[in-house]
Amino acid sequence: MCGRFAMNKDTDDLIREFMTTTGRPAPEWRPSWNVAPTDSVPVVRERSGERELDLVRWGIVSPSSPTFGGGKPIINARIETVATNGLFKSAFASHRCIVPASGYYEWQLQNGGKQPYFISGEKSDLAMAGIIRAWPDRSKDQGDPDYWRLSMAIITRDAHVAPGEVHDRMPACLTPDRFDAWLGSELAPGELLTLLDESSFDVAHELGYHPVSKAVNSVRNDGPELVGPIELDSVEL
Template identity: 80%
Template sequence: MCGRFAMDKETDDLIREFMTETGRPAPEWTPSWNVAPTDQVPVVREHAGKRQLESVRWGIVSPSSPTFGGGKPVINARIETVATNGLFKGAFATSRCIVSAAGYYEWQLTENGKQPYFIHHPGTDVAMAGIVRAWPDRSKASDDPDRWRLSMAIITRDAHVAPGEVHDRMPACLTPDTYDDWLGGELSPDDALALLDSSSFEVAHDFHYYPVSKAVNSVKNDGPQLLAPVELD
């Protein structure tokens, strides 16, 4: 799974990286090296053929949930079922997104407790594939633009190469040449799955990992020091 990641870019960096439109205000983003479920995160989506940055909650909220923050957030969607699962399939067909990250964390259970590892591409960020769902705030009028609140899940798949040595799942990632097709609405679900399977396999070959401090285990801790390698006993 992917349950924590680092995102060290600021809003302007993301706009430049993904060539997003700035016609409407982009969400202000403060870099975080310990992004956790239920956090608001910026994602890249496409509207009317143009890329936009939007702030969404990490962890999909079911439209039937009485509250936006109630229940356990669904933070991951498995590639094996994302196109058929009732909670995900509509979003996978029409509301795909990109979640930029410096890398992500996974844990191994050892005799000394859970040891975190940072998995990343040296020198470059990774583009994790996600889906976005809208939750209706029934306390607001149907024509109120604030009625709909957005949440997202990161798509995961079986891990390959280096990530598989730490955990059996990894985020499904995209290569830059696939961004347009992934974000656009022209791909069928089957074609989107094939694209994601191929691109994520390619990305996995360049992943590296190393152990980091257990300070990252607490969501209260943040800062670039969390990415510093540590030596294990």
């Protein structure tokens, strides 16, 4: 699974590569080296043929939830079922997005404790595939621009190469040549699954990983030191 990731200052350059000139200011976002579920993160999606950057809550909220923050957030959607699962099906068909990241964290059981690792692209940042759902805030009028509140989940798949040695799941990531097809509306669900399967397999072969400090375990901690490599012999288990 993917339960924590990083968006450092360099991720802003990746976001700029995604965007087209729309005349609308992009929402401000704060770099974080410890993005956690329920945080608002910048995602890229397509609306009316143009790419748009939005701040979206990480962790899908069911439309039937009485509150936007109620219940356990659904942070991941499996590629094996995302096109058929009732909660994800419509979002996968028509509300896909890209979640830029400098890398993500996974934990491995070692010596009776869990050791965090940072997994990232060896050549570039990551473009994680996601889906968006809208939750109706019935405390507001339907004409209110804030009536629909957005939440998203990151699509995951079985892991390959380096990350497979840390965890059995990984985010499904996209290569730049597949951005347009993923965000657009031309492909059927089956074609999108094939695209995502092939793209994420390609990205997996360019990933590297290293152990990091257990300080990342606490969502209260943030900063570039969290992604820095450590020597495992120096870690207190």
